[in-house]
Amino acid sequence: MSVAVAVHGLTKSYGEHQALRGIDFEIAAGEVFGLLGPNGAGKTTTVEILEGYRKRDAGTVTVLGEDPLKAGRAWREHVGVVLQSSSLYPNLTVRESLKTFAGYYAKPRDAEEVCTIVGLDEKKDARVRTLSGGQKRRLDLGLALIGDPQLIFLDEPTTGFDPGARRAAWDTIRNLRALGKTVLLTTHYLDEAEQLADRVAVLRDGVIVREGTPAELTGGSTETEIRYTRGGENIIERTTDPTRRLNELTADCLAKNETLDELEVRRPSLEDVYLELTSE
């Protein structure tokens, strides 16, 4: 499979502050890659370097075969960008916005079709300033799709959404994968990464502390949690060998004719792993 994005040894400092301390990752064509981390971890810095907005201090960055800093018009034809905050002309309608930006590309998608993809069919003729925050964000996404890009950068696309709007945005992003697009998604929502990303890199203080599929990340943690109530006492155990431990527990209870009430066995969620990784 071809590589859409390759980052090696990337560093970036702002004065004394080291925002990125040497990160490496690759994104395959057609993959949805999640860059996860708390605020200030370096997510936006990374994305802006890949988009060509920022200079790096060291390392190599290849995006669709080119160095973003030196890339020109042809490269921009194939890259769609959703910035962290909405960036629209308030006095154009949704349709006018899409058509205006469509005019910048050699082979744009149909504005009406994009309107449908991002779920703004009913708002086609509404001025942008009358849209809700979530609708503006969907138009941001629409403008990133209008050039029919191969690669789309989504910087915290659902921050500030209500749960319903987030679900709708997730469906749209899933559609992008179905269309074969490569997506780099930054988020500080774990469920978002878990729901959408094929692979996730967790960024903390400018370092990637873990990388893999959501399943690998959670599976990588060796401990399983067993909770139960026995003899009126709440007990939480952690074990690296749940099969044996459960067998011991249940055998012991049966032998003594006792019960394990409210028995719960759970693998750590991505959230547990994330909190473990991102806390000091």
Place this chain on the structure above:
Amino acid sequence: MKLFLRELRTEQVLFWRNREAAFFTFFLPVIFFLIFGSIYGSDTIDGIKGSRFLEAGMIGYGVASTAFAGLAITMVIRRESGVLKRIRSTPLPPQTYIAAVLASTFLVFAIEALLIIGIGRVLFHVAVPDRPGSLIVALVIGAAAFAAIGLGITGFVHSAEGSSAVVNAVYLPMAIISGTFFNPQHYPGFLRVIADVLPLTYFTRLTRDVMIRNHHVWSETGSLAIVIAWGLVGLIGAIWGFRWQPRDA
């Protein structure tokens, strides 16, 4: 060229739909012309009919409000709202975009100048200028210079909220001190000292010399040189301070 024309059209739509901005930059000079023209249009200023004197001044005020203030405020708001950053991510060449923004600004100013001259003719019986060629040259140079200063000042304005405050604080006093409304010769000394360095003083002098005294634009080398020099200062400022990305990012 097709890209440029399409973008120019978008810019025009954006300008006229933004009613508040269109009012301040386009209609206010026209309204002031009507008000002050009614107040002292029939007086004699500097041996010239008041409305005729004022008409040339309002064209000076118009260039400051459209090419300087309107452009500067628009570009700061677009920069801070991320619109410029987004445009930079598209294949639209940045020079095409800037050219369309400037052309749209000049078009607005041209309409404004025609409207002021038309109102002068119809309501205040001011003769249409005798040297249209010279006037056009003067207006183009003035518009270019003030647009350059407008882009130059964007580097000093750090927030969208502050943009109209900062820009208005610069251009309204400038318009008054430069004598676009009144004859600056009767101003107190300290104001005349300030007026002597302002570009609008020289642009207004230029429009008055061409429109009222029927001078040829090229004979006014002094005024012309100072307006152009200010334009170059603005251009250097624009090259140094113009940004596509929001200041906080």
